[in-house]
Amino acid sequence: MSTWGFGAFDNDDAARWAAEFDASSSAERANVVRAALHTVVEHDRTADQFAAIAAATTVASSLPGGPLLAPGYGPNPQLIENMHVADDLPELAVRALNRVRVAESGWSGLWDRAGALDDAIAVIDAIVDELELRTTLPEYAALSA
Secondary structure, eight states: OOBOSSSTTSBHHHHHHHHHHHHSOTTTHHHHHHHHHHHHHHOOOHHHHHHHHHHHHHHHHHSTTOOOSSTTSSSOHHHHHTOOOOTTHHHHHHHHHHHHTSTTSHHHHHHHHTTOHHHHHHHHHHHHHHHHHHHHSHHHHHHHO
């Protein structure tokens, strides 16, 4: 795997996941996201963790008012904007990110060995912050009701 930065899509595994997301039908996109997040909640494969970060970023970006957290990279912004976010996805995204950022994860181990764990964790924290902020806004509550 090749990694060229701290961003959610700055690696080959996330790029492959983004291509899968873009190639899926509109009806399948939420399931592509859910599968990436579930895999990390259940397993500790580093490649899956990079894909889950990409999926969580996509969820955060698709919420009302959500910023495009990976400009120039990742899935097609129009596909993100038009994705229906099922009620379970934001919470599942936060659970997956919490699993990724623990010291025992393969992802954390890679960044720790590179001497850049704090910078990488800052990216995860920003995604979690957006997920938590966006799901507490009144417009999200109105959409999910």
